[in-house]
Amino acid sequence: MNRQRLILSILLVVFVVAAIVSYIRMPRQQTVSKVPPPPAKVSRSPKPTGAVATDDRKLRLDLLECTSNRFAGFRRNIFRPIFRGETKQSRPLPMMLPKAVPPPPPAAPVALPPPMPVAPQPPQVVRDMAKFTFLGFLKKDNHKTIFLARDKEIILVRQGDKIAGNYEATTITDEALSIRSLTDGSEMVIPLVENRPLAGQIR
Numbered sequence: 564m565n566r567q568r569l570i571l572s573i574l575l576v577v578f579v580v581a582a583i584v585s586y587i588r589m590p591r592q593q594t595v596s597k598v599p600p601p602p603a604k605v606s607r608s609p610k611p612t613g614a615v616a617t618d619d620r621k622l623r624l625d626l627l628e629c630t631s632n633r634f635a636g637f638r639r640n641i642f643r644p645i646f647r648g649e650t651k652q653s654r655p656l657p658m659m660l661p662k663a664v665p666p667p668p669p670a671a672p673v674a675l676p677p678p679m680p681v682a683p684q685p686p687q688v689v690r691d692m693a694k695f696t697f698l699g700f701l702k703k704d705n706h707k708t709i710f711l712a713r714d715k716e717i718i719l720v721r722q723g724d725k726i727a728g729n730y731e732a733t734t735i736t737d738e739a740l741s742i743r744s745l746t747d748g749s750e751m752v753i754p755l756v757e758n759r760p761l762a763g764q765i766r
Contacts, residue, residue: 688744689762692742692760692762695712695760697709697711697759697760697761699757700755707736708721722734726742730745731745733750738755739755740755752764
């Protein structure tokens with residue numbers, strides 16, 4: 564408790580000393596006894612004596628009348644050289660545009676090779692019969708049945724049956740198959756070879 568009072572008393576003394584120092588150092592306003600009066604102005608303009616001042620300002624109406632002067636034209640050639648020493652040789656030459664390059668001559672046409680001759684297309688009956696493959700035949704009671712394959716399908720053909728809807732099997736032997744077209748009546752003999760497509764000659 565005594566320690567706190569000691570600290571408080573020290574702070575109080577410091578505060579009082581600081582207040583006194585600040586009061587002493589505070590600036591004060593100084594006073595002046597009296598302000599001297601300004602000097603009197605003296606007019607230097609001469610005063611007229613006896614004579615009455617007259618006003619020399621007049622209105623000149625002649626300045627409002629403007630005379631129109633005609634344009635006499637140029638008296639100097641503006642195209643002459645400005646400097647005396649300038650000659651024709653010292654003048655810059657006119658800019659010459661480059662000559663147009665002529666287009667190259669057209670190239671000679673390249674001869675195209677002659678078209679390859681197109682092989683004649685076989686008749687329709689030959690193309691239709693080439694879709695069938697001969698697998699074998701079966702003989703029973705003097706009647707023969709041949710086995711034909713087309714698109715993974717096995718077809719049984721006997722004498723008098725139709726093949727592909729437009730052809731009729733007229734004769735079947737051990738060696739050959741004869742067919743007749745129902746559209747134009749032409750006949751075709753096809754040799755029978757196992758595991759070979761049907762191909763023959765038209766009569």
